[in-house]
Amino acid sequence: MSSQKIPTLIRVASVPYSQVYIRHLELPDEDRAGMVQRLQDPAPAGGPRSQQSAWWPPRMLEPDWIRENSDSFDLMHMHFGFDALDPQTLRQTVAELRAGGKPLVYTVHDLINPHQPDPHAHEALLEVLIPAADALITLTQGAAHEISERWGRSCHVLPHPHVIDFATMERLREQRMQSRRDRQRVRRIGVHLKEMRPNLSEQVIEPLAQIVEDLPECKLQVNIHRQVVDPQNKEYRQALAEFLAAGHDAGRWDLVAHEYFSETKLFDYFGSLDVNVLPYRYGTHSGWLEAALDAGTAVIAPDCGYYSDQDASVASYRWDGEQVDADSLRHAVQRQLSLPYIPGMDAQGRREQREALAVAHLRLYRSLLGSGRFGQRPEPELRQGHTASGR
Known part of the structure; x- marks a missing residue:
């Protein structure tokens, strides 16, 4: 000993x-x-x-x-x-x-x-x-x-x-419980492209828009940080900005461009959505997913990474790194809109x-x-032959 x-x-x-x-x-x-x-x-x-x-x-x-x-x-x-x-x-x-x-x-x-x-x-x-x-x-x-x-x-x-503090979590989940009683409300399905970091893709938006157009009392909302769609900003992406603006002008989705959310605004954003679709091309785990669940928002994630392992309520769509599988996305949307419970733990469970x-x-x-046995592993060497699995 x-x-x-x-x-x-x-x-x-x-x-x-x-x-x-x-x-x-x-x-x-x-x-x-x-x-x-x-x-x-x-x-x-x-x-x-x-x-x-x-x-x-x-x-x-x-x-x-x-x-x-x-x-x-x-x-x-x-x-x-x-x-x-x-x-x-x-x-x-x-x-x-x-x-x-x-x-x-x-x-x-x-x-x-x-x-x-x-x-x-x-x-x-x-x-x-x-x-x-x-x-x-x-x-x-x-x-x-x-x-x-x-x-x-x-x-x-x-x-x-x-991710969300307990008091805010309780408020958002109570609001969601009350809103679920209103059968006539418009349900919002959201995609947030943030600052378009490398693992984010807009390719989920077009098939998602086609799915939402066929659903009664549903609306697609696309959020993005303002600098990506501002022609005066060095981070401006013209093709993406024009695509998003065209869909908004045609009424296919609501485009919301904004500065980085404060913590309060971010949590209220999650609370405003019924379903949050993650537009990831690759990755492993997601804190964004956890925050959505804290707010009681249903989550749809690609089948790359281990997002669906984070919570049993998460639905997945197939994504091969280049293309979204529309059938699996449609099934995921239908599943999440029909969930009979509010996903994620409540504040007491999270505590x-x-x-x-x-x-x-x-x-x-x-x-x-x-x-007393720490620090005894051999000196680390760079090994060859390991590549990312894409999971």
Whole structure:
């Protein structure tokens, strides 16, 4: 039995901290907080800083930061942001953690980076992280199976926590319960193209419009960030803007172009929809999907990735990376519009889930710190022959 002393307060260098998934791994009851303390994100040192993620690029992953701050944390838990590094620097990061006797936990959110059209750069980083981590977590059984097949590593499967706060969740779900009693209401089916990051596609809109046109008391709504359809903006996409405007002018869908939603507006957007169709070309898991479910919105997702593994209520349509299968999309729309229940957990269920997740993470951290066996995996090497499965 190891004589390793486990600290009462476990200090976690969380990469990042300022992200809703990570924040919601903590106990919601402040009276029981304090067993795990996640370090706040250090300000990035120079270079371009993300407007949406103020912690990026993450300083905690810099080998020098780890060496200089080794006394301030007990273990590192990596989630996002390592795409700011190249594989060689990431290997140095792992080496510094080992030199300082710090366990590394990695939650595999993305087997394919949704922001990168070429999967090889992300794969090269996974080839460092997944073999080197002292413990792996992922969100679904499907992703865990792929990780086992590709790397021979087992994962703790822990679901995505809630995204919407409990009070707002209760309000939105109560509003939905009341609106479902109105049989004459217009039901809204929404697609949000956001900023048209690489894994988003407008190709689902045309077949979806044809499906919705045949449904009574239904309307298709397409949202997009304003810069994509603004001719004066450098991110303007003329062909896409003209396609969306033409459909709107013909009455086939409502086009809503807007700035980035505030959190309040985003949650109210989910609450305004009956069905949210995800227009992903590739990916693994989705926090957007979780937020929709928090609001009681039915979700339709492509069969790439493991979106349907996130919740039993999610309906899938077939997508081969180039074309949407209209028949499967029609079936998914009909299924979600006829759901006899409000999908997703209610606030009490999400609260209990969050508490269970906090306990599971605490136990994992304690087991690593108490074992004294962390940091003994071989130095990570870039392996050849692994390609993205497209799942």
